[in-house]
Amino acid sequence: MEGVGAIMKICGHEYKVVIDYVNDQKRKGDAFYFGHTQFSEGLIHLSPKTKRDVQEESLIHEVLHAALFHSNSKAEHNEGQVQAMAGALYQLGVGRFLWEKFKPKEKP
Numbered sequence: 001m002e003g004v005g006a007i008m009k010i011c012g013h014e015y016k017v018v019i020d021y022v023n024d025q026k027r028k029g030d031a032f033y034f035g036h037t038q039f040s041e042g043l044i045h046l047s048p049k050t051k052r053d054v055q056e057e058s059l060i061h062e063v064l065h066a067a068l069f070h071s072n073s074k075a076e077h078n079e080g081q082v083q084a085m086a087g088a089l090y091q092l093g094v095g096r097f098l099w100e101k102f103k104p105k106e107k108p
């Protein structure tokens with residue numbers, strides 16, 4: 001079991017990353033992505049069953065959703081565009097950066 005890591009501030013709103021997303025591959029529109037964001041709770045859920053690189057890319061994906069939500073909550077979140085940006089930012093090393101900074105801490 002893992003605890004939570006550092007607080008991530010997205011558009012001024014606090015988020016924590018937790019690795020407990022169990023409904024991977026089940027959600028409509030997000031068929032190939034492995035995370036979920038609860039905007040009202042400030043939680044980004046990532047799947048414990050995916051590889052680290054997939055977790056890192058999923059983290060970017062969810063951060064982009066949160067940024068879009070807080071920038072304009074009525075905006076349609078086009079999954080293809082969000083994932084395209086997540087993939088591009090992942091290639092630039094943004095996923096590793098976010099992961100190292102905000103990953104859940106191991107409980108002692």
Ligand SMILES: [Zn+2]
Pocket residue numbers: 030033061065079082
């Ligand atoms: Zn998505």
